Amino acid sequence: MGQTDSKFRGHLEGGRFIMTLNERVFEQPMLFVRHGLQGGQYQVQWSKVGGHLVLEAPPVNSLAGVEIPQGVNGTSPILGRFPILPSGQDSSFVQVDLTDFILQAPISWQRNLPKSVDRKRSYIEGVCNLENEVVIGTKSTVIQKGKDISSDVDFSFYVLPKPIRPRLFDHRMGFFSEDILDVLNHRPKPAVASIMRWHLEKKNKDLKLSEPLRSIVFYLDPSTPEKWKPYIRAGIMEWQPAFESAGFKNALEVREFGPKDSLFPENAMARSVIRWEAEDSVRKERHSSSTVSKIIDFRTGEILKADIIIGSIEDLSDRYFVRCSPMDPRAQVYPFPDDLMGELIQYVTAHEAGHAFGMKDANYGEYAYPFEKMRDSHWLKEMGHTPSIMGYARHNYVVQPEDRIPPSLLIQKVGPMDHYQIQWGYQEIQDVEMPKDELPTLEALVLQQDSVPWYRYNLNQYEKIGPATANNVMDNDNPIESTRLGLKNLERVMEILDRMYRKESLDRSILKNSYYDALELWYAEMQHVLSLIGGYSIQYKSIGQQGAIYRPIDRTDQEEALYFFMQQAITPPDWLANPNFLVDLRFSTHPDELLGYQQKLVQKLFDPHRLKRLEWMEEALGYEGIIEQFLMKFQSTLFRLTDTRDRRSLALQKEFITLMVKVAQEEMEQSTTLANFGYSEMTKGLFMKALISLQSDLKLALDSDIDDNDIGHLKLCLRELKKVTIVK
Template identity: 30%
Template sequence: MRTLNLIIVLLLLSTSGCASSQKMPDQNNSNVGQEKSDSDKPKAFSEVISEDFESDEGLFRIHQDDGKVFYEIPDSLLGEELLLVSRIAATADNIGYGGMKANTQVVRWERQDDKILLRIVSYENVADEDEPIFEAVRNSNVEPIVMAFEIESASEDSAGVVIDVSNLFLTDVPVLGLQKSRRDLYKVTKLDADRSYIKSVSSYPENIEVRHVLTYSATAPPSNSSTGAITIEMNQSMVLLPAEPMQPRYCDQRVGYFSVRMTDYGLDAQKAKEVCYVTRWRLEPSDTEAYDRGELVEPVKPIVYYIDPATPMKWRPYLKQGVEDWNIAFENAGFKNAIIAKDPPSKEEDPEFSPEDVRYSVIRYFSSNIQNAFGPHVHDPRSGEILESDIGWYHNVMNLLRNWFFVQTSASNPDSRGVEFSDEVMGELIRFVSAHEVGHTIGLPHNWGSSYAYPVDSLRSPMFTSTHGTAPSIMDYARFNYVAQPEDGVTSFYPAIGEYDLWSIKWGYSTISSAADADSERQILNDWVKERAGNPEYFYGRQSGARIDPRSQSEDLGNDAVLASTYGLANLKRIIPELRTWTDRPGEDYSELDELYGQVVTQWGRYLAHVGRNIGGVYENYKTYDQDGLVYDVVPEAIQKQSMQWLHENGFNVPYWLMEGDVLDRIQHAGALDRIRRTQVSTLDVILEPSRLARLIEADVRFGDEVYGAQEMLQELRRGIWMELRNEDSIHAVRRNLQNGYLDRMKYLMSEDASG
């Protein structure tokens, strides 16, 4: 109990506050109050924009000549809000990748006497402008000025102003250039204007696109260090926000969506109330009457994704299939042909097409050894409307897919036995990841709890898996079917868009014609959620760093972590003896054998963590007042005790099956014990997380013998870790490593660091 008391004392949280200040303008400027000289006054249009300038019509008229750029801003757009999206267009090695988003801001052009100001607009605190409190909100949220521009002349028709914006793109404006974190990392000292220039400017009906090259002096550049410089090419998209914001849809914790939040002081509430809107595309039925009759109709404006011209031809069909796989979900919301994938247009088809242009949503293909893909989106902060998205696709994600598919299915799946898969197999894996990332771009976060809906033994059924995949949502990190055993005859190992995905799109994208506004549709949406509350296929388990709810984990399958991990471990033990045969490549070294052996060890560690998180776990079931049952419920004692026993048998004992000499003697002279130690100690750290211990201690205090408490858990863990002392057995080196790891963890828990 002395140990537990110390742990209680150390489980403290610290908070810190921050303050910011703004430099006030110099009030002692000697020129204040003096009249402008004739040379400072706006000139005639023809004196500023000569016949030598190239002009382009669009959102603004733009004029270019000899490296200078002028914007001709209509008076009608002064005060209007625009979205400024900064992207890296081209970059030096190790500084991101072309197409990556760097920053997004809402901005406004505003006239102040004879200057035009570019201001950053925030939507963190809002109020309706007709409400008395609006003035107080505005006075408490002064919009910072990015840059001020002298008015050079009136526009040719006198319905606007002309300003020289060259310095916006040639001087060091943080919101348009290298991010602060990278400046600090590379020790950037200044922007070198002599080595920076504007490459191109184009104006379109709703947006302006600028590409400019910036060169920074740096003492620690990530590549070409002898130059002492970093050169990047940026693309700035300035797009007019919709004149009429989309009708928002309020968030619901029981249905997963990305969101935008703000404090609305204009509400009739007795506190500062935060509102939360989901992010989604504006899909409106082209025929409202047919839609209301229940007929499938096309949207007025479908969601369109273009494939990056840099994408290898053979993978394009699979990326496009991953996009259009979502049409089945949109049909559940009443729309057909709602989402479309297209090859990039040729110069003849669309001479203006550019992947950086904010008008186009593109699956960007990065030549990178990073093993990943990501799916962000750009949205209107006023309503949550998604305006555009660029999926980031790294070339080397294929290696990640190879590793996952091999270690999770090769025991039962001949198609995954090998260093390289057929194009058809890899193509289907690409299709899976494409669909997952598209899910993010249409508003859906990870649903880590989805896979818990399926009984583990269902994943051994060929019929069930061919119909339902591995989870009801492709937004889970369910991956591939590691549960199926060789004798089961399962042939479908992939996740697919499932029942939860269909439901979440229905909830987020259905047009509710009977509801006049967001408030009036809330009850209808709430009723939809309650109708499905008892069905585990519609469960949303949020992604959480703390992983409090053991149902909501990454890389797991089924509703029983112990049983699923038992099946998975049996398959890993089948793979190890075949590993050298399945990776055989005449004339090649053993690097692939080394990598895939490491992947087997990693997968074993995943199974241990899945089971370990049952201990101290709490089920999290979000509810509203009109629903029965608890929101938080401690994992049953029997499951926690079973999990501890399983870990002692399958995690903390000596894993002789991983010490296969036929493999180890070909990939390393030493190091097997260290790999095992890292995996076992990592599992110990999961069980002995301070927050997990805090939950166990609280369960002890609140429920006593009804639950698996901290004292019982620590006693069982200690007995298993030190069982050789009780049995007077010799201690294997693997076990000594584990015991040392246990002591290190206990030492950490007694330190001040654990209290954070």
């Protein structure tokens, strides 16, 4: 496809890729893109240096007022230097051979390291010239981990459009910044940046609700099975009302590729595609889960292209089964019927669409939702069981079968928080010239978080600060009762699994995987309860906003959480530990996934981050003696003499002693970089005090009238305690 009046174009000449450039493109911003790779872009510029053209990726000056470096470790690399070829064309045009550069240049695409390309087995398949873009299709063979992998890899050179007015980043809202790999995307801090968003502009600026000059359009991958297309389309269109909140009618379109579209390469910048990679993801090197690949104008944060990749869909049914099968008969057969599977594909499409609109994975007000509404069909229809589809709340397992809630209301959907986020990010603010002039209007929206708690966004972090940061659980303002009801349903799931196995000949591998999924959910629910201990509620604030950012969970709620946690985590219910079908699947106690989760939970209870939060509660917030109270309560509960046949309890006792000894001996890693992640001297002292008490209790127990079977275990525990010198 040719360009008659182009600033640049490409063609193949004897298998070589020749680029022709007009001098007008020199020093002008352009993108060099490797399609299908998150972060696969450089903003580049061409310059003429003697008899060569130089392609450089200089720092980008964002209109928000920051300089964005490119390349690895903030470098601004020269990507290539090419001799100008002799040409009989107009002297304002120059030609260079980019074949080897495209096929073999050792470019680091952000987090992705260069791969070893086999040049003899790699070649350029074709070149397509489009308006402001040249697309180069290649067949690339790389050597990765000793394996040869051949795949189609497309590249583009793309002239950037006129920059739009950016919307300034606000750490209280859930949008990515223009540089998706920058550290500010992973820390809740004020920063100078622009948010990622599409360019939407009203056709009629006088109307409250107007169609945009140009809609956001997604194309369906032709390889998508026909039966799933309506559900994928519905997942995108779930967001239409959210854009209406921002003042845009018909802002979204989902199209099929038509005859004219077939003239465009699959990866042209002018097309955002919903790609179907679920069918053969096992056999090919493809995404194992769904994701989004975006191309961004770093100057403004404008999203130029966003491909939604639908990866493996097996985990969709697995997660839904262990959460909702007691309330949805469709989920009690394998495989799921198409209507249920389609609804789950719609859900994952809607989630990924949120990323395509610029929003992050995070927590969006879940902890503020009222527990008593989670079984109310009217609330669920209007508000959903979670405020946003962008959090990992998953599906509603609090509902009980007797509630008779329609199954369609169990699945996570676009919610009120999503409408709020899109309104803040996309509404057109008129009669302003500079990005900072928008701030009064935007601030008024942000301050709605003061009165609407489920509008409060917080970023998922390495340190889980409280219940508002939980993942993979259905969060609301009562994690304990939610977990209690969730466990009731999980017990029903075990019964359904046993019935399917006994009566319907469920495949053993599916049975085993479903059991592992159930254990994983149990583990997530235990962590949810655990998040109350040393936990805070969160409301990000900026200068001028009054009140605390972090508010501690009430002490009585923390005490209740510890009691519930000990009940469940030390001695899990028998229906989970030893379901009826398990005896047909196992020949050994190894591996014991449940015990592994129990041991992790003990470690998480006494994680140094949690203990330091409890220390702060003691020092500054009046929670006097809370660490010692919790430590001694857990220790006394764990070491009540148990039947020695309860091997998991015995293993937890040993795990607890080993952890305590390491802390007291200061054997935990204490390098310079990890010093802040270790235990404080205060905590070490409390652990030593607890060890002294435990040693005394164990010795008294040995002198008492106990079962002979317990003697050996107690002596093993005392031997472990001898590893630390206890000064009396």
